[in-house]
Amino acid sequence: MSSSPSQPSRLARHHAIAAAIALLALQLPPGAQAQAAPATAASTDFHIPAQPLDQALAQLARQAGLQLLAAPELVQGRRAPAVEGRLSTTAAVARLLRGSGLEGHVSQGTLVVETPAGTGSLPEVTVSAVGETTTTEGSGSYTTGLMSTSTKLPLSIRETPQSLTVVTRQKMDDQGMLSIDDVANSATGITINRWSDDRARYFSRGFVIGSFLQDGVPVSYETDTSTYDTMAMYDHVEVVRGPTGLMTGVGDPSGTINFVRKRAPRTTQRSATLRAGSWNQAVGEIDVGGSFNEDGSARGRVVASLQSRDHFIDGYGSRRQLLYGTAEFDLGRDTTLSVGGSYVNEDNPGSQWMGVPMGFDGSFLDIARSRRFSPSWSKWDKKEVSLFADLEHRFDSGWKARLAARALQAKSALDGAYLVSGGLDELGRTRYDVAGGLYDYDKRQLSLDASAQGPVRLFGREHDLAFGVSRRTIRWSDQGYSYLSPTGEWLIANGVDPYTWNPDSLDRSGLMAEDLWTRRQKTTLTSAYATGRFLLAEPLNLIAGARLDWYDFTNAQRQGSWSREREFSEKAHATPYAALTYDINKTYSAYASYTSIFRPQDFLDVSGSMLAPVEGRNFELGLKGNYLDDRVNLAVAVFNTTQDNLPQAITDINSCTVKTNCYRSVGKVRSKGLDVDISGEVLPRLNAGFGYTFTQAQIASDSTEGVKGAPYASYTPRHQLKLSAMYHLGGELGAWRVGGGLRYQSRTTSESLTSAEGYVIRQPAYAVADLVVGWRVNQQLDLQVNISNLFDRRYFETLGTNNGGNYFGMPRKVLLTARYQF
DSSP states (O other): OOOOOTHHHHHHHHHHHHGGGGGGOOOOOOOOGSSOOOTTTTTTEEOOEEEEEEHHHHHHHHTTTTEEEEOOHHHOOOEOOEEEEHHHHHHHHHHEEEETEEEEEEEEEEEEOOOOTTTTOOOOOOOOOOOSSSSOTOOOOSSSSOOOOOTSOOTTTTTTEEEEEEEEEHHHHHHOOSSHHHHHHHSEEEEEEEETTTTEEETTTTOOEEEEEEETEEEEOTTTOOOOOOOOTTEEEEESSOHHHHHHOOOOOEEEEEEOOOOOOSEEEEEEEEEEETTTTTEEEEEEESSSSSTTSEEEEEEEEEEEEEOOOOEEEEEEEEEEEEEEEOOOSSEEEEEEEEEEEOBTTOOOSSOOOOOOTTTOOOOOOTOOOOOOOOEEEEEEEEEEHHHEEETTTOEEEEEEEEEEEEEEEEEEEEEEEEEETSOEEEEEEEEEEEEEEEEEEEEEEEEEEEEEEEETTTEEEEEEEEEEEEEEEEEEEEETTTTSSOOOOEEHHHHHHHOTTGGGGGOOEEEOOEEEEEEEEEEEEEEEHHHHHHHTEEEEEEEEEEEEEEEEEEETTTEEEEEEEEEEEEEEEEEEEEEEESSEEEEEEEEEEOOOOOOBBSOBBBBEEEEEEEEEEEEEEEEEEEEEEEEEEEEEEEEOOOOOOOOGGOOOOOSOOOOOEOEEEEEEEEEEEEEEEEEEEEEEEEEEEEEEEHHHHHHTTTTTTBBTTTOOOOEEEEEEEEEEOOGGTTTTEEEEEEEEEOEEESHHGGGGGGGOEEEEEEEEEEEEEEOSSSSOOOOOOOOSSSOOOOOOOEOOTBBBBBEEOOOOOOEEEEEEEE
């Protein structure tokens, strides 16, 4: 093998140690060395996942038909981003090495990787540039490359004119995130609000998030049945703050959460993870993937997880199982079919429906965090089956077409009792009454989406377009009944002392059943959408789009002689979106965006009539920046959202004339505030995430249901600060890492829920700190300990009313993790 005349000494050194290079253990297939190397300018289909740099270079060489020459000391211990798509070899090498301090060139059919001429030594780099990929697994990063959750266009975080946070696989592993609650606690601006131990809502900018995405396909989030408490199957989670009607149809102004699943790898990877923690927590996970054939055109992956734990609440436990499988097939050079599914089962014995009571004046009762206010026979069990299929075709012009389908069935079985309104006894002591019931929910969804995306050239400039059609059908089939006392009363116990409540004291055998309640509901959303990024001038882009929605809703409820049927439809409702982005320089860009809000509601008022649809608009101004070869992203945004007809739950359920919860409209509500988000490798070996949010949500005009200036959703904080970090030590301690997290939020109150009842519950501001220590024993085994709520801060995560809806935050918790890769 000959070298170029300008580099004889370097190539001679490489030849001398070539036999010892670990990379050459991954040799080309027989006969490949005899093949003529393609010209570096020719395009090749590269499929290289994020992985250690030495392995990534070996894969690139195989796929390009080249030999590989690189000194082990240059590439070992470094990571490379994923490279996907049809590229020239030169472009693929540049992407793979970006941010590494190395350079590569092809000489005589050999890919040579070396330090740039005149460079004495390399800076230590542990996290690669993210590159043009949506996959975060194996990147070692706290940020990502491309994403399309906000606009359907494959944009980087900097190019996306909206506030967003990405929780990568690395961050989930570092911070010991096992559930959606863990992700929400880490994501900028997201607040958890519980309706029960196993039923939570997620708020952003003062409003509830009603729709999720799975791989970019909208699905309805059903609090009663949805199962997102096993995160082992996901590569990363994208959290968008602000309206997302362009993606989800009838849009929530709060935002959306996109769960991006793990993909089937082309190279074999296997790992086993064991976890043990506080309250008898035990978790086992197996993750196996790889190619079914030699060329990697057929590949698959299976993830299985078993979780078992008690909780800090006495008598409450969880047993959860996850099985996820996916397979991908290259149907020719440019077409890929991906199919798969998941099964989740959750058994939650002892689950509370209503949480901890308060004093009738809103004061905290002196109750231990471990105390449970549900009978020993209570439960909230869930089961979910999901199937998906994606077909993608890539055209030589750079366009992509995609067909996607998601089918989901989620069921829950709940049985329990909860505290309701009571009073003071003759001695002035707090006493509550008890009600209960048994219910079964069955919710099914089918989501279909056909889309295309690619570049177009108009007026001498290149632009990007995306368009498509979608259809989503949601069916509910629910039934159940309230318990009645042996004498036929709705209250099954009276005068309960919250200090001495005994979960075994309520005997279910003597209870009677009220008339069976049934609910049959169907929602159909048919949509057509289009969006584009248009280069108006060299630094100025217009991102504009619109969505047309056809919405049909029917609901029928029956119980005994009572019945109620409702219908609502909307034809070709338009949701416009527009944003201007301006590239200030290579680091910073600014944007301004506008979108409208429209969301039909299925909530009933006290008389049984449907609330009018929510309508409004959102304005946002922002600044984006990226640094260090895209390894760090910065985003700052101010927003102003106005909505009409937002719902507020009626706390006095006795005033409801319907058989389910009822609501009132609070008129016009305005939410305004500030988002700041920074994430990535901010210093060598230091991954960090910083998020700050200020949100002020208030009733903006007087109405019969609200007074101007009164708070809306006062149980969400105005100020939130979230920090997370992981530092990898260097030198002799290079196998060790240390990190942690910090969450701070300002005070919250129940004012928007209970002020009309004459009392307010107040949770003072608090901060919670976490600690992480990890040790990489060898290339296969990794050990880690996570300590959550390090200083054991006592606080209420959710505020409700005096008879319940109040939930303690988790006390100090320890989680030990051992992960083995083989």
